[in-house]
Amino acid sequence: MSASIDIHGAVKAFGSQTVIDGVDLTLPSGSVTAILGPSGSGKSTLLRAINHLEPLDRGVVTIGGETIGVRLRTGRDGVPRYKELPERLILRQRARIGFVFQHFNLFPHLTALENVAEGPIASGVPASTARSRARALLDRVGLGDRADTRPRQLSGGQQQRVAIARALALEPSVVLLDEPTSALDPELVGEVLGVIRSLAESGTTLVIVTHEVAFARDVADHVVFLDHGRIVEQGPPAQVIDDPQHARTQDFLSRVR
């Protein structure tokens, strides 16, 4: 069900600006990791690199030992290189990695149920099975009664819960969440964090980019602090959040709180 994530020597630049500058990270199977850092620190890019939405310039991501988006090939010169996979294979890998966006990105012309069932149907699950599973998932996020509603008729918190159900529909081994509560009104944050908390208890490997420091301390078992594309500090929340060693972490946490 769940799988470990390994990031080796990740480097990514947009033009002349390096956004990920040599990141090595090991996240064990079933772990819940919060990535913190100031805006522009490269945390969203790192998360998107995990499912190859953002191809790396150097380095590789493996999930459960499988390289994502690339494969190792030895050229005629005898030098091994990671080569990008054909898009068809990348899409098949992504189907097993759940991704939750900051702005939900639900399909507005489809109902909540159709949104959740879309991924499984596309990957060959019979429509009736996919729909009944989608209904169960909507129940799980507390939206069983809104199955036939279109996203625009839902509140932000409800939309993000549908988006989480959609990410879970393909029974992913890891789920990546990119600032899942940043676009929500303060009173709607709680319901989404509740769903994420229950997800964390289910044993799926989670990686959450977040600004919710209190939530990170509560739910995450591992906290990574990123700045200028590098890992400044990492460890259990009690260490990184309550007793930060590095000046930049201390500065960031004092400003966020």
Added chain:
Amino acid sequence: MTQTTHTERDAVTRPDAARSDADAHRASRQAGRPSDRAIDAAGRAALDRPVVPLRHPVRWIAAALVLVVLLNFVETLFTNEQWGWPAVGKWLFSPAILTGLQLTLVATALSAVISFAGGIVVAIARLSRNPVLSGLAWGYVWLFRSVPLILVLVFLYNLGSLYPTIGIGIPFGPQLEVPTANVLGDLAIGVIGLSLSEIAYASEIVRAGVLAVDHGQHEAAQALGLPRRRQFVRVILPQALRSIVPAFVNQIVGLLKASSLLFYVSLLDLFGVVQNLSSTYPTDIIPLLVVATIWYLVLTSAVSVVQYYVERWTARGAVRALPPTPFQRLRAAVRRRGRRSTAGPGGADRHGQAAATQRVVASGTSTTNDRAI
């Protein structure tokens, strides 16, 4: 805000009243109720009457002037014998005109369908990351947007003299050839000509629609691992249609009228028939032009009605609740009228009426919701 200005003005005109106003203000702020002192006795007396909206007398004068000019013109429709209304009536449903109308309809419908499908293909090619494909698509659009439609049509019409036979075969090997004239009938030439040019415009409309879809939708479709084709057909295109449809219908209306150019490749469409009949019956030129105008108006109106419903369909999910259609509004109004007459003479039963209105409103909303969902 208003209260403050009132108080300030009062303070200027009645200095002694200022303090008591301020006191009242403070008192009302404590009590959470508006101050009665902020408005004078006349102001309080006016509270019971509805606020009178701003009148617009100039609008009425302008409308009256326009109406006078319009009625003058309408009068000439009846008094000027040259309009020849009896002849219009004679020609409107005459077999010759209806045959021409049929050709206009067939050519327009075929070209519209072909150009929509072709436009999607060319737009996908143009958006493709493959430089050869996107270059070819760009070149196609460049060529057919630059050349006047009539030139394309006449060119195709004379294709037989450029390539007397067309065929395929192994280069420098055996060939399968047929005379060009046998393959391309007049209607085929017309439809191909119209389509070639329309595809160029349609592809730009489709491309604009696809580009207008939020980037997050592409990302979400990719993150779900949907295959490329499904991403486009299931996620991107349905959302792009919302901006494609109005522009493409506009294009169809243009196409409807552009089909009158088929006359130049010896096809007798509505306009062609009118031209022919005009030379045979020179006294009926004006009535025949009126007949053509009427039919083009009818066709364009029919397209507009279809457009309205197609746009409602593509808007699903883009708005929270769709407004009722004119028909739904009409039905609700009729129902309301019916309820009122059963409620009692002169609407004496005010409670019944209010309840009826509420029911209509409620049923109106439920229809809207059904449509929106």
